[in-house]
Amino acid sequence: MADVIASTHPKKEDDSLLDPDFMTRLEQLEIVSRKIHASRQKGERRSRRKGESAEFADYRNYVRGDDLRHIDWNVYARLDRLFLKLFLEEEDLNVSVLVDVSKSMDSGEPSKALYAKRVAAAMAYIALCNYDRVTLCAYHENIVGFQQGLRGRRMMPQVVKFLDEIPIEGKSHFAVAARQFALRQTQKGVVLLLSDFMDKGGFEAGFRYLLGRQMDIYALQILSPQEVEPDLTGDLRLVDVEDEDVAEITVSKLLLDKYKANLQAYCESIRQYCTQRGVSYYLAITKHPFETLVLNYLRQRGLVR
Amino acid sequence: MNFLSLQSLLIASALAIPALLLLYFLKLRRQERKISSTLLWKKAVQDLQVNAPFQKLRKNLLLFLQLLILAAVLFSLGNPVANMTKTSERNIVLLIDRSGSMKTIEEDGQTRLDLAKNTAIDFVQGLKGDAKAMVIGFADRADVICSFTDDVRRLVRRIEGIEPTDGPSLIGEALQLAVAYSTKIATGGEGWAPGSVETADIELFSDGRIADAAEEYVTRGKMTYYRTGLAADNAGIVTFDVRRELEQPGVVSVFAQIQNFGPGPITSDVSLELDGRMLSVQEVNLGPASLATTRPTDLSLAENPDALPSSQNVIFKLPNEAGGVVGVKLHREDALALDNLVTAPIDPPRAIRVLAVSDRSKILFWLKRAFVTSMEIEDYTEMSTSEYEKADTADLSVEGRSAFDLIVLDNHDTDRLWPGNYIFFGGLPKIEGIERGENVDEQYFVNWRESHPLLRYVPLDEKVYVIKWKRLKLPDHALKLVEGQDSTVMAFISDPGHRYVISAFDLMESNFRWQPAFFIFLQNAVMYLATGGLTDTGRLVAPGDTITLPVPPGAEEATIRRPDGSTDEIDVKNRTTATYAKTRQCGLYKATFDDAKDTTESYAVNILDPTESLIAPNNQFTIGADEVKTVTGEIKANRPLWPYAVGIALVFLIFEWWVYNRRVMI
Missing domain, CATH: 3.40.50.880 (Class I glutamine amidotransferase (GATase) domain)
Structure with missing residues (x-):
């Protein structure tokens, strides 16, 4: 049986967080936000505001003080009245990626942490390619790494460097980390949450902090195959890698069935909570290639297009 | 309460306790395993404990199996028996023949007495709890081996301790003892009261060759005869005498009669020995035993009568001036070795x-x-x-x-x-x-x-x-x-x-x-x-007979050296003759008075009994004029079930082990 993978962040794999072919395919995607957020900078996404793009939006009556450059002189010639020609405004999108880097993510074969980093890198790359503003945030008990204001694909090495250098350690405390993140990230936008949600403090409080900021939240629960189908036998003393908590079990079919039922119920409870609050929930098992996850699964489920 | 099967208790304890300890240790030894979170596991364990009302029993199929094992072991401790035959609830007297013919070695290497003892042990182990039994061993005399008791273990121990003798089979004294003791037990020792006596049944374990069977009769109770043994091949020396010639005092005549008791003709050598040295050999050719003396059912002999007689006399002339111990030996491997050698002391010649x-x-x-x-x-x-x-x-x-x-x-x-x-x-x-x-x-x-x-x-x-x-x-x-x-x-x-x-x-x-x-x-x-032969002078006696020693004047103590080397001492002070009766073993007995070497007298005890040499077991045993019910083959006594219960416990134990491992492997 495979024990918990001891390696936290193997160096040699960092370079291959995303391979070039895959990146090329990622360039064709963009992150979908179900909401239209106001932003500060011009970008490639339609804004609620009227602006200066090439796309016509509407006419309105001239009022004193309007910019004379926007008057449609052709309409003035026909109707002898002043109308302003309005165009759609395009702004950028805030894409925040929250990665759980607690010790529990360091388990499974393949490792959940590596899987989460790869997904984070892929999503960040998609966002950067679309000139979205990317914020990366790593947390366990609190936020242990925070990088914001990344824009444009030239920022990709920074993204990789950030993800590479984040150590996998500590107890996870999603509520604390979410509160800190909400305080730091005041702008609205898309939040992609990557975690196994194996948090004894519960997941609801954390979601509430994020929802309070009216963010468009996508939650991706990452589980290892060993968590879904435990290959345990005999009388065991199970030790929690995060808090050294102990559970003594005698493995039986009954117990395994119960565990699987509990796991399913737990995942279902997260999904239900998310659905009721407009949060998109995805479940990823690390035995599936993450490329398939990004290119197919998330695309089908509408996170990217 | 009687622990009739203390042995089984010990066996069961020796099985169960280490097995339980083993399981205990196996359950304790948990392997440590690191996992991402115990969150769901703890919940699962709690759920199992909370949700199942019969959790404790269901969780422990192993416990169930252990209970079954324990039940089986406890069952075995109750010493259960299978009632294969209806055992008498009356009191029983077991008569076990330990005469010379019971020394016959059967096909499986056991002596006939061993077989009889095993059968008797099987019988007493099937006794009902309140039935009492006594054991009498008989040959030329009868001895109470174990008086009336319901302690099966004691009976078995005493039966196992019965030693064979070389004596002839005489049942009369045994029957008298059986009646006397059973009357006593039936009346509580207060003497015999007519009409109120329930006498004991008599179970006879013998080969049925009993010399005085025709003269005795069973006065009270029923007798059952358990035929023991099958071997019939035997030839032996049935008559033997040594005497000096009246006209030639320096010559000793040794006379022996060899008889074949087996179903086939035999050819064998007969040798004369003096002080252990072989002096002369003669060959004897004997036909099969006549029909009357072998098994009545063996009719094949009648169809093929052999011309040879079944017995033959052998006479040796031995020049001897110095005395010594003379012996005649039949050189043949047969079922009963006891009657193949006879010995006798001879004295130097003297003037009459x-x-x-x-x-x-x-x-x-x-x-x-x-x-x-x-x-x-x-x-x-x-x-x-x-x-x-x-x-x-x-x-x-x-x-x-x-x-x-x-x-x-x-x-x-x-x-x-x-x-x-x-x-x-x-x-x-x-x-x-x-x-x-x-x-x-x-x-x-x-x-x-x-x-x-x-x-x-x-x-x-x-x-x-x-x-x-x-x-x-x-x-x-x-x-x-x-x-x-x-x-x-x-x-x-x-x-x-x-x-x-x-x-x-x-x-x-x-x-x-x-x-x-x-x-x-x-x-x-x-x-x-x-100048009489040794038989006439009382120096050649049958096993169990009394040796009469003439006591020299002034002698105070006689020492008897027995054939096996042990010695007995007799006080002979102020007596002219002394008697010695512990002559159940064949061989030479030497009497010495007051440790003086020159007063040694030798006496020879030889079986010389055709009834004992005829070893073919009697199929129909008749005592007096009554034919006795005969039981042959294995005794179907009540069989104890505890070995089966222990076996079931072992099966459960193995099943439990399998279940345990199966659960571990899921």
């Missing part, structure tokens, strides 16, 4: 001493003519009756025995009787049980024992007449040699150490003294009494 005691010269004349002139006996002494009564003890006795080989007393009663041989003509030995009565006139001899060694070739026909004689009162064991119409004329009495020939008539009242019959009679008497 005869004493004639009479006050009448006519009688002395004829006696002297007979002994000196006719038989050429050199050491012949004459005494008057008064000289005999006044003679020193030293003149008449040597080392407690009579100094003469034969003493002839004419018309004289005496009590000076050292162990020896006496002929009384008209007189009587003053011993208990012999009295003289009134005269008997004008009668003639009606019957005389021509086959007796004393009267062999003695022509007591019309030429011999007796005018009158005295009517004699004789002890029961007296052998009547010559009988008149209603009284005894001549008798032979053999007491330990003493042999008397008593003639009721005075020689002067008869023409016997000058008849040839008189000379032949005296010659027979010298040969039979004075």
Whole structure:
């Protein structure tokens, strides 16, 4: 049986967080936000505001003080009245990626942490390619790494460097980390949450902090195959890698069935909570290639297009 | 409460306790495993504990199995039995034959006694709880091996301790003991009360070859005969005697009769040994035993009768001047080795001493003519009756025995009787049980024992007449040699150490003294009494018989060295004879008085019993006139079930182990 993978962040794999072919395919995607957020900078996404793009939006009556450059002189010639020609405004999108880097993510074969980093890198790359503003945030008990204001694909090495250098350690405390993140990230936008949600403090409080900021939240629960189908036998003393908590079990079919039922119920409870609050929930098992996850699964489920 | 199966209890404990401990240790040893989170596992364990009302039982199928194991073990402790036969609830007397024939070795290497003991043990183990049993072992004598008890373990232990003997099978005493003890137990020891006695049943474990079976009968209770053994192949020496020739004292004649008791003809060597050295060998060819003496069902013998006789006599002539131990050995491997060797001590030759005691010269004349002139006996002494009564003890006795080989007393009663041989003509030995009565006139001899060694070739026909004689009162064991119409004329009495020939008539009242019959009679008497074989002198006895030792004057202690090397000591102070009865083992017994080497006397105990040598078990056993119910083969006694219960417990244990491992492997 495979024990918990001891390696936290193997160096040699960092370079291959995303391979070039895959990146090329990622360039064709963009992150979908179900909401239209106001932003500060011009970008490639339609804004609620009227602006200066090439796309016509509407006419309105001239009022004193309007910019004379926007008057449609052709309409003035026909109707002898002043109308302003309005165009759609395009702004950028805030894409925040929250990665759980607690010790529990360091388990499974393949490792959940590596899987989460790869997904984070892929999503960040998609966002950067679309000139979205990317914020990366790593947390366990609190936020242990925070990088914001990344824009444009030239920022990709920074993204990789950030993800590479984040150590996998500590107890996870999603509520604390979410509160800190909400305080730091005041702008609205898309939040992609990557975690196994194996948090004894519960997941609801954390979601509430994020929802309070009216963010468009996508939650991706990452589980290892060993968590879904435990290959345990005999009388065991199970030790929690995060808090050294102990559970003594005698493995039986009954117990395994119960565990699987509990796991399913737990995942279902997260999904239900998310659905009721407009949060998109995805479940990823690390035995599936993450490329398939990004290119197919998330695309089908509408996170990217 | 009786722990009838303490052994099973110990076995069960030895099985169950280590097994439980093993399981205990296995359950404790948990392997440590690191996992991402115990969140869901703890919940699962809690759910299992909370949600299942029978969780404790369901969780522990192992516990269930352990309970079953324990139940099986406890069941075995109750000593359950399967009622395969209806066991009598009455009291039981077990008679176990331990005679010489039970030493027969059967096909599986066990002796017949071992088989009988095993059968008896099977029987007592099937006894119901409140039934009592006693065990009597019998051969020539019967001994209570275990008195009435319901303690099966004690019975089994005592039965296992029964040792074989070389003695003949005599059931009479055993039956008497059985009746006596069962009467006692039935009446609570208060004596026999008619009508209220429930006597015990008798179970006989034997090969059915019992010498006195026809003379005995079962007075109370039922008898069942458990036939033991199958072997029939045996040949043995059934008759044996050693004597010195009267004419040639330096030559010893050794006589043995070899008989085949087996179903097939045999050819074997018979050797003569002196002090362990083989001197001579003869071959014997014997046909199968005749139909009457083998198994009645074996009819094949009748179709193929063999021309050879089943018995053959062997005579060896052995020049011997020094004495020693002579033996005859049958060189054959058969089922019973006991009867293949006989031994006997022989003494160096010595001159025969005869004493004639009479006050009448006519009688002395004829006696002297007979002994000196006719038989050429050199050491012949004459005494008057008064000289005999006044003679020193030293003149008449040597080392407690009579100094003469034969003493002839004419018309004289005496009590000076050292162990020896006496002929009384008209007189009587003053011993208990012999009295003289009134005269008997004008009668003639009606019957005389021509086959007796004393009267062999003695022509007591019309030429011999007796005018009158005295009517004699004789002890029961007296052998009547010559009988008149209603009284005894001549008798032979053999007491330990003493042999008397008593003639009721005075020689002067008869023409016997000058008849040839008189000379032949005296010659027979010298040969039979004075130079008699060992059997006649009481030095060759059957197992269980009493050896009578003549005690030298002044001797205080006799030491008997038995054939197995052990010794017994007998106090013989102020006695003229001593007896020794522990002769159940065949072989040579040597008696020494006061540790003096020169006073050693040897006695030979040999089986010499055709009843014991006939080892083919008796299919139909008859006691008295009643045929006894016979049980053959394995006894279907109540079988204990505890081994099965322990077996079931073991199966459960293995099943539990499998379940445990299966659960681990999921």
